[in-house]
Amino acid sequence: MRAFLYDRPTAVDEAVAAVAADPQAAFLAGGTTQVDLMKDGVWTPDRLVDITRLPLRGILVESQQLKVGALTTMEELAAEPVVAQRLAFVREALLHGASVQLRNMATIGGNLLQRTRCRYFRDPTVSACNRRSPDSGCAAVDNVARMHAILGVDERCIALHASDVAVPLIAVDASVLVNGPAGQRRIPLTEFWVRADEGPSIENVLGHGDLITEIDIPLLPQGWRSGYLKVRDRASYEFALTSAAVALQLDGDLIADIRIALGGVGSVPWRAREAEEMLRGTPVDPLRFEQAGRAVMASAFTVPGTAFKVDLAVRTLSRQLLTMTEAKR
Amino acid sequence: MKTTRTTTRVPSAQDLYTVDVFTVVNGSPMQWRVDTRTTLLEALRDTAGLTGTKRGCDQGACGACTVHVDGKRVLSCLTLAAQADGRQVTTIEGLAGDDGPHPLQEAFLRHDAFQCGFCTPGQLMSAACLLREGRAGSDAAIREYMSGNLCRCGAYDNIVAAIRDVAKGAD
DSSP states (O other): OOEEEOOSSHHHHOOOHHHHHHTTTEEEEETTTTTHHHTTTTTOSSEEEOTTTTSSOOOOSSEEEEEEETOOOOOOHTOHHHHHHHHHHHHHHHTSSOOHHHHHHHBHHHHTTTTOOTTTTTTOOOBBBTTTSTTSSSHHSSSSOOOOOBSSOOOTBBOOOOOOOOHHHHHHOEEEOOOOOOEEEEEEGGBOOOGGGOOTOOOBBTTTTOOOEEEEEEEETTTTTEEEEEOSSSSOOOOOOOEEEEEEEEEEEEEEEEEEEEEESBBBBBEEEHHHHTTTTOBBOHHHHHHHHHHTTTOOOOOOGTTTHHHHHHHHHHHHHHHHHHHOO | GGGGTTTTOOOOHHHTTEEEEOOOOOOOTEEEETTTTTTTTHHIIISSSTTTTOOOOSSSSSTTEEETTEEEEEEEGGGGGGGGOOEEOOOGGGGBTTTTHHHHHHHHHHHTSSOOTTTTHHHHHHHHHHHTTTSSSSHHHHHHHHHTSOOOOHHHHHHHHHHHHHHHHHH
């Protein structure tokens, strides 16, 4: 691991100023991605500004939304009773991610900023990685791929955004509050990440010194139901091959309103608006569920190792829609 | 950390890359001056000499390095020692009470819940939290919430049986 300076400020402004002043500085939170990448030599900051003692922890429950401090851990958010009552799919996604040990360390802000698990990105002896070094190529496209994305990607990069909780969060239109050198601003998650096919080396819209301080999560209205289905290679402690976050409101046999996002398939957490539009206001119909899934997959870019994900994602979404539209849950 | 340095020392280039850590490990106050890169796992094993905590994958995948920080189970291989400053750390050496082994340690022996034993300290530390978290209500729950601890010998059935035993006894 490369040597680094270590600071631990106690105020947000101080932390932002410390990183903003040094182009080689970075914030450090739970460390579950960062320390790992530093050990691998993939990420080499000269200065770490440890933000874990900043007053950015805790959940404020309001009538229409949760205001979640960025340093709230995954376990803490999953344990919040209102999350179980009004955002079931957020809780399920949290508890299906990583392990308890990692969830006790990993923060919600950090989860949104996690780097791709692409093995070529994480191996500095692989030179072809457009995400790490622009215009160097993509080893994943030409070699063994499996845990890679099929949406929002092209031959330049097929890196997957592997977060589970980000999938329901983007479905429910969560947003982040950011403090940076230029002050405070709000960014909806739907505009937060940058697709790999829109620039493989840029992962999100944050600038140097920008710090996520809060995640605001709208509560689902009363009468909505939601769930998260994750399909993976082993039963627990594994990333998604495909996943589906569905929230909907039924009116008799009609889907009155619906929100859908998919995981395991996108270079960014994937909001499936085509599917939402095809299903909103329509009767519950398994054939239509599959058609909606196919519509989302129309733009898929696959390599031999990821071709299976097209059908798997359609079936994952269909199954979750069936579960969510069963008469009584 | 700057506040913990004595004012009479003249910082050298090397000092900029060291950090002073004050922590309480298994009830004993400790002070470490370590390279900023030092993980909590390395500090425990190499600085404090507490080698019960094991280095397995060293990348957060296996759970062998599991310890408690402020009562929560975490991975010491992905925790910087600097981040343990001011925290309470419990390792496998601190799991047993004054009056003998922890009930989980006895149950692991009774059920032969290991072969090589390398993952066992992490399994025990994880299981101790699992019980506190109230997640040992069924075998399925035990398996799910112990999934962050791998056992390459495949002693899982016996590990689940040992934990189930203690969970039932605690009812």
